[in-house]
Amino acid sequence: MTTSNDRPPEVRHSPVMLHRCLELLGPALGAPGAVVVDCTLGLGGHSEALLDGFPSARLIGLDRDPQALRLAGERLARFGDRATLVPAVYDELPDVLARLGVPGVAGVLFDLGVSSMQLDEDERGFSYARDAPLDMRMDQTGGPSAADVLNTYPPGELVRVLRAYGEEKFARKIVEAVVRRRANAPFTTSAELVALIREALPQAAKRTGGNPAKRTFQALRIEVNGELTVLERAMPAAVDALAVGGRIAVLSYHSLEDRLVKRVLAAGAAHTAPPELPVIPEQYQPRLRLLTRGAEQASEEEVQANRRAAPARLRAAERVREAG
Structure with missing residues (x-):
């Protein structure tokens, strides 16, 4: 008998809000060699779609779960050296990029919370x-x-x-x-x-x-x-890792995650000038441009097909300026 654990990853896992994530990240991933980081690799559904959808892009996938890395590695093996999978928690992003010699990235994706694989395995x-x-x-x-x-x-x-x-x-x-x-x-x-x-x-x-x-x-x-503690470190690090024109998309599944993500992105999209300045100098201008109005949710059709999409909240932003 075939159990849920025996099924291939593409059957076991339906990536949440996949097309919208690709739409938000896509404008940054067209240049040859553009690097996109999937900070929560899981079973590799989002990563596979990114590599298929943007043939000139390279992917770095992070996950702390050895089994997820193994299964995602099998799924992404056909992409060869375009996919680099790293055993790491996502707040280790700066160290990972430094080790790989990547000074800045074009895209970052977070799909937070517990993965389908972890939920399905008793x-x-x-x-x-x-x-x-x-x-x-x-x-x-x-x-x-x-x-x-x-x-x-x-x-x-x-x-x-x-x-x-x-x-x-x-x-x-x-x-x-x-x-x-x-x-x-x-x-x-x-x-x-x-x-x-x-x-x-x-x-x-x-x-x-x-x-x-x-x-x-x-x-x-x-x-x-340590999910929220890790996320508190990872979100600013991910924004810092973006090159100008790079984009970040974050899927959250409960209000605590979403509030933290909202706070970091909103801070990046606000100017930092003292209130008494009549004109805002360049060094105080926002670093980010928000790409979503509030948090977007999955469509009714997607939720009917995949109940795990129901609580998802998606926020995204684009890096528009270097740090002051």
Whole structure:
């Protein structure tokens, strides 16, 4: 029998808002040798389309997940040396470009959050819909798992994680239940945590908003992988890496990511002159031009075909000036 893990990457993964990403990045990728960086390679769907759509471009693909790098490498092998895949977290972009001798890039793409592969593989523990070990590490070769966080963090720190990263209103109730449970036996599986959350929350909270565990799972995943901390470093680094005329496109999947992306792009698109200056000198002019009005969303047709596109928010900008 064929499982979801046996299917080829192009069947397992539908790249979100693919045509719009290509449309936004495309004007920067026509020159021979233009370099585009896929900071979240995953199964390589966006990267494959970029290489197919812009035959003179070269791609650098980053991912911290060894399995993703292997599968994407198989998918992109037909492009030969036009695709360079690097095991790295996306805030390591400046170091990667320095090692490869690339002074500036024409395009940068981020497709944030958890990948289709990680959601589909039960042993990764990302999904609250299936019982699995509480892992949630994007790179399983090291670092604490979600179970380690639940079983060892002080109560106050757990409350902070659930509130800050899951925007969970009932963080204290959930953590109180976690602390009582872990005093008797450590958490090991996702089903144990889902059951505890269902018991801890008020009835009214369980009747709306989908699975009541989703906010806690999001918070644990972000904490385990340091996602927001990494993104806070990666976004300014990506803007700095763009050559003039280069473009950046970012797909976010929850409000915390989207707010951070919006803040960095909006800051780059604003002038930095003191308010008393009647004329804004060149060195204070914006570095970026926004390419989207707010955050764009997937069409109804795409969401019907791919439910994982539903929460996606896309923002993009173009580099219009060197740093002052």
